[in-house]
Amino acid sequence: MSEIGKLALFLGFLCSCYAVGAFAVGLRTGMAGPLRSGRRAVWIVCGLTVLATIILVRALVARDFSYRYVAEHTSLDLPKMYAFSSLWAGQEGSLLLWLLILSAYGAVFLWAYRKRLDPFYDAVAMVVASVMVFFTSLLSFVSPPFRILATPPPDGNGLNPLLQDPGMMIHPPILYTGYVGFIIPFAFGIAVLIMNRSGTRWIEEVRRWTLFNWMFLGFGVLLGARWAYIELGWGGYWGWDPVENASLMPWLVGTAFLHSVMIEQRRGMLKTWNVVLIVLTFELSIFGTFLTRSGVLTSVHSFAESNIGPWFMAFILGSSTIATALILYRKALLESENRMDAVVSREGSFLFNNVLFVALAFATFLGTTFPILSEAVTGSKISVSAPFFNRVNVPIALVLLMLTGIGPVLSWKRATASVMKRNFIIPIFVGIVATLACLPFGLHGIYPIICVFGAAFVMSTVVMEFARGVQARKDIEPPATPAALLHLVQKNKRRYGGYIVHVGVVMIFVGVLGSSVFQKEAHAPLQPGQSMAIGPYALTLQKVEEKQILNATQTRAEVQVSRDGKRLTDMYPAKAMYTKSQQPMTEVALHQTAAEDLYLILGGVNEDGSASIQAYINPLVGFVWMGGIVMVIGTIICLADRMRLRREEKLLVSEEKLLAS
């Protein structure tokens, strides 16, 4: 079977090369045959990758230890579902997952545009196929997943215990769907340059693809944070780890693009800038994979270290050079008549929003890579971690939060003083009142104050926008009914979907603020029967017991929790010693409510029999997760808007009819 897998990947490589060649010939000569053949080759690569993945998954689930990858990442005592998810536990499997999603995107793209005979879409497919060449060659020659061991071991090394978590079953595929998906906007951008194609239709198509990928990437990032919260056991969820940063960077630049693309759609401006943002987003997503998989930087996530680094660097340098050369070559195509009515307008605020998003991505990039740079220059090792990013990124993010409130309520073209007064006086007032109201609860420090003010300010601008919209529809239906609100959103999905996304962003800011600034912590060694207090909670250790679970021995503390004297629940923080790795793993106990989480960790059992219990109260942390869900809902509403595309489609079809007649 392994031979078939190897062959599938090698044939995939050949087919990808063929697809690129066929598309190139077809586009150059205008012949339909090679283009059709190229499209088929992309389908075949997809089929071959599915076959290779099935073979590897089968081997993983069957624990066929003759496969080196299986022996390295699974063991006999590993539960079946984790045997399946160990597909993305190592480098080779992760790259295979990358290729699988990439080829699936290629196939979905061709399916979506199967009725379109415009060679422009073939040019897009050619770019996708070029990236396929890179990944199939990596999997065939550099990092093959189907290496066979001469003497298979009786049992495998087992899966890293950190990855034995249900979150890890869905986090990587969702994250990768976002990461890899940026290939489509990138391919559109490059195809526009190759084909010297003017017009704005492609930008609407790209916007939708980007929105889709952006949603997955954002959701994937939050799932990763949730995983860290539950699995790493340090009381937080975002540590500015290089791999976390790697996933954040393309998301930030993608967000900048999603805003500036609106200006191009409305005003035909910023064409070059938008192409630059698309290219940058894609390159950063490749860079993210490179960071995760090359092991260049020390990180809790870099489970696999290998020599694929130079290949990735070469690909990033090569593809960005080609993109830059194309942008320069097609300068005339991207020239636009940039004129604006006023600085204080939505366009103006979007431009500043772009500066901030890119600056935030730049700060993250610089901080993440600086240890290597510094070591190369000064010769001494340094760390750039959370204490740095909290000081540099947080102020930039807070200014962005303010812009989230300012931008959408400024009118396009020109915001008059009276409109600004009408739109801003109430939100500023609400912001001040909210800040004053929070002061008695211990709010202090300039960042938290700006954050509370900003959150209240943005929320009130959004609420006012909804209220104004409902009010404007009062002739059609009575205002302030849920139906009116629903119809309002239905009528203008892009606008109100966007506002809902902003509500999600505010919720995340509130959650981060609450869980960082107002976090409470206590720790104590407890003998059975002893209690400790944290906030309104009293924690009494009942007993400590040892339990054998599937592939680990668990030391579990039973803690009785009371709140304000009333018994609330029992919690079970534990430490698990996995048989294979012999590493102690923290298993957090969580009691979640809308207002706060009670987060318990068993530090260990001391020689005198006492258990070290570490407790955190994380206020409002649930807002981070809820905010993520609200953002996804908002994005789905934006994606549901097909009005503009339909209008264009109708126009195109009628023109085709006209010409045919």
Add this chain to the structure above:
Amino acid sequence: MTLVSIRHLTARRTIRGVRLLAALIAIPAILAASAPSAVATESAAGRKDPARAITSQLICPCSCGEILSGCTCETGKSMQGYVTNELSKGKGKEEITAALVAKYGEVILGAPKAEGFNLIVWIAPFVATAIGFVFAALVLRRWVKRRAMAGPGGLATAGAPLTAAAEQDQVDRRARVEAELKRLRE
């Protein structure tokens, strides 16, 4: 109103506009950027735990790479114990941190000291943001001026450049449709 006075008025409005938008964005930015030391002590003061004020700024010296305050590995725990112990001996934050840096090297600091080559990492993000802002403001001013130079006629035919682009788009699209139909017939 003469054309000159309209231009003059528009230019004045532009400058006022740039200032207003810059002020809206810059005030929180300046407040935030000027407060790095405030936040550094804030997280500590918020928790009222001097040990955490030290450990939250350090990295566990083993290979786990975690921030020391939240580290659950054995090295991390013994280091946390060391910091608490030193504090109980009456040593200060600077003294304890300096001793740890002397033992493990600067790599133990969660953020590098803002000196020498490492100053770049502290300054570059803010300098880049400032340059970005200035550039954006200049570009905006130029675009608004260009619009103003088009005069009242330019304002009246606000959609002119777009219409030209749209026309080009129509021509292109027609050519594409023809090419597609040709392929369809093949």
